Amino acid sequence: MIEEKFDAIVVGAGMSGNAAALAMAKRGMKVLQLERGEYAGSKNVQGAILYADMLEKLIPDFRDDAPLERHLVEQRFWIMDDRSHFGVHYRSEDFNEERPNRYTIIRAQFDKWFSSKVREAGATVLCETTVTELARDAHGKVIGVRTDRRDGEIHADVVVLAEGVNGLLGTRARLRERPKPDKVALAVKEMHFLPRETIEAHFNLKGDEGVVVEAAGTISRGMTGMGFIYANKECISIGIGCIVADFQRTGETPYGLLDCFKRHPSVAPLIEGSEVKEYSAHLIPEGGYKAIPQLYGDGWVVVGDAAQLNNAIHREGSNLAMTSGRIAAEAIVQVKSRSHPMTAANLSVYKKMLDDSFVIKDLKKHKDMPMLMHTNSQNFFLTYPQLVSRAMQNYVRVDGTPKAEKEKVTLKSFVNARSWTGLFGDAFRIARAWR
Amino acid sequence: MNVETSVRVEDKLFYNRYLVDVGRPHVKVRAHTKPSSQLLALLKVCPARCYELNDKGQVEVTVDGCIECGTCRVIGEPTGDIEWSYPRGGYGVLFKFG
Numbered sequence: 001m002i003e004e005k006f007d008a009i010v011v012g013a014g015m016s017g018n019a020a021a022l023a024m025a026k027r028g029m030k031v032l033q034l035e036r037g038e039y040a041g042s043k044n045v046q047g048a049i050l051y052a053d054m055l056e057k058l059i060p061d062f063r064d065d066a067p068l069e070r071h072l073v074e075q076r077f078w079i080m081d082d083r084s085h086f087g088v089h090y091r092s093e094d095f096n097e098e099r100p101n102r103y104t105i106i107r108a109q110f111d112k113w114f115s116s117k118v119r120e121a122g123a124t125v126l127c128e129t130t131v132t133e134l135a136r137d138a139h140g141k142v143i144g145v146r147t148d149r150r151d152g153e154i155h156a157d158v159v160v161l162a163e164g165v166n167g168l169l170g171t172r173a174r175l176r177e178r179p180k181p182d183k184v185a186l187a188v189k190e191m192h193f194l195p196r197e198t199i200e201a202h203f204n205l206k207g208d209e210g211v212v213v214e215a216a217g218t219i220s221r222g223m224t225g226m227g228f229i230y231a232n233k234e235c236i237s238i239g240i241g242c243i244v245a246d247f248q249r250t251g252e253t254p255y256g257l258l259d260c261f262k263r264h265p266s267v268a269p270l271i272e273g274s275e276v277k278e279y280s281a282h283l284i285p286e287g288g289y290k291a292i293p294q295l296y297g298d299g300w301v302v303v304g305d306a307a308q309l310n311n312a313i314h315r316e317g318s319n320l321a322m323t324s325g326r327i328a329a330e331a332i333v334q335v336k337s338r339s340h341p342m343t344a345a346n347l348s349v350y351k352k353m354l355d356d357s358f359v360i361k362d363l364k365k366h367k368d369m370p371m372l373m374h375t376n377s378q379n380f381f382l383t384y385p386q387l388v389s390r391a392m393q394n395y396v397r398v399d400g401t402p403k404a405e406k407e408k409v410t411l412k413s414f415v416n417a418r419s420w421t422g423l424f425g426d427a428f429r430i431a432r433a434w435r
Numbered sequence: 436m437n438v439e440t441s442v443r444v445e446d447k448l449f450y451n452r453y454l455v456d457v458g459r460p461h462v463k464v465r466a467h468t469k470p471s472s473q474l475l476a477l478l479k480v481c482p483a484r485c486y487e488l489n490d491k492g493q494v495e496v497t498v499d500g501c502i503e504c505g506t507c508r509v510i511g512e513p514t515g516d517i518e519w520s521y522p523r524g525g526y527g528v529l530f531k532f533g
């Protein structure tokens with residue numbers, strides 16, 4: 001048994017755990033961070049995009065040595081049917097700035113670097129250690145953790161649960177429920193390697209410029225889901241994710257979807273000739289605001305994916321993770337600096353601070369979107385993409401049909417598929433959920 | 436066009452690094468005679484295809500290629516069909532890129 005008592009134990013070394021451990025260690029707290037992987041990052045999976053603003057708040061000069069891939073100068077949204085895509089692209093020279101706003105990263109490498117900063121700040125980081133249980137006193141207050149190391153009970157004033165989307169400890173201790181199949185998405189991803197110049201040619205990039213493609217439509221076969229393609233320096237991250245309950249209902253396979261996405265005529269040329277070097281999968285919290293569990297209690301707080309803090313509509317997760325980790329750390333430091341005990345009442349300041357941040361404000365704004373998308377997945381992910389594709393083809397194909405007739409055909413196809421009530425209803429529902 | 440059958444998941448897993456904790460699987464299937472609908476769903480949804488039917492029609496799991504996503508836990512743990520833990524520290528999949 002480790003006799004030493006810590007101010008705080010952080011479980012997990014992903015974005016939220018590293019943020020929390022770093023912020024507390026920097027403020028002079030005695031921090032122990034436990035990670036089950038061989039090194040920080042070896043169990044972590046993400047697309048991945050890094051949001052500079054949230055990292056700057058922790059490590060202002062991160063650009064000096066962080067393993068960044070490409071800074072994003074372009075965003076492509078695609079609506080796909082089986083043979084086409086209709087795209088909205090936004091590219092701006094403004095994104096070629098001195099301190100770019102978003103980067104692609106490779107999580108295993110980035111997290112290793114992030115963890116080195118945590119160590120430099122003075123935290124003790126113990127890898128290859130799986131936390132198996134929370135240790136509690138007679139009153140139920142969390143007083144530490146038990147690990148799979150021999151005699152592994154370790155004590156601390158507070159435990160920061162940064163254990164990721166599966167959040168086993170919190171569930172086992174009944175601090176929150178296990179995520180339900182309709183509140184998480186399963187995403188699968190492959191890393192496709194190509195020479196740098198080839199990637200730059202395929203995506204119309206120069207130097208360290210990067211691009212993100214996000215795609216929805218028939219690729220998810222009527223399920224709520226999305227495909228993504230991220231350009232890194234010498235590889236392309238390509239993947240697709242759908243709600244687990246949808247997979248369960250339809251019997252579709254995740255690798256089957258990924259294979260179809262890769263072979264789509266709009267996608268195949270981008271990865272042509274590549275060598276695959278890894279295949280991964282991960283769950284993504286999709287329940288939004290309504291799925292956020294209790295965030296604090298006697299001797300504990302929960303941050304990041306474990307707290308379901310993911311903005312599915314804007315596809316932002318790592319920044320919410322990092323920010324919740326940092327805010328939890330600030331709350332803990334505040335309680336400690338007043339020499340108050342780490343009780344639920346005192347730790348409630350974490351929730352107050354988080355409520356005032358973009359994390360909860362954004363999730364609250366879109367609180368009805370997840371439900372809308374999940375209950376209308378056939379319309380939004382199958383019917384509309386097909387209609388849009390036919391409408392676009394009708395619009396651009398020149399065949400001697402008078403334009404008025406063409407427009408009539410397009411309008412009719414929408415009304416036939418969804419009816420006027422359906423069309424207005426869908427528009428109204430989206431507008432209401434979005435505002 | 437049934438492409439699924441042509442996707443060889445085993446080939447994909449071959450790209451990955453693992454440290455298998457021999458004899459200590461982190462996922463177990465509860466003994467059964469007839470599989471539940473949840474167990475049957477795992478045959479398709481598991482991205483590493485760890486679940487297979489044996490010749491008695493029961494669902495079996497082999498965790499060596501598991502990529503630790505937790506999908507089977509979300510589906511199969513509530514019904515008691517499976518028991519799910521993380522591998523011991525250091526074991527399991529070791530992502531190079533993640």
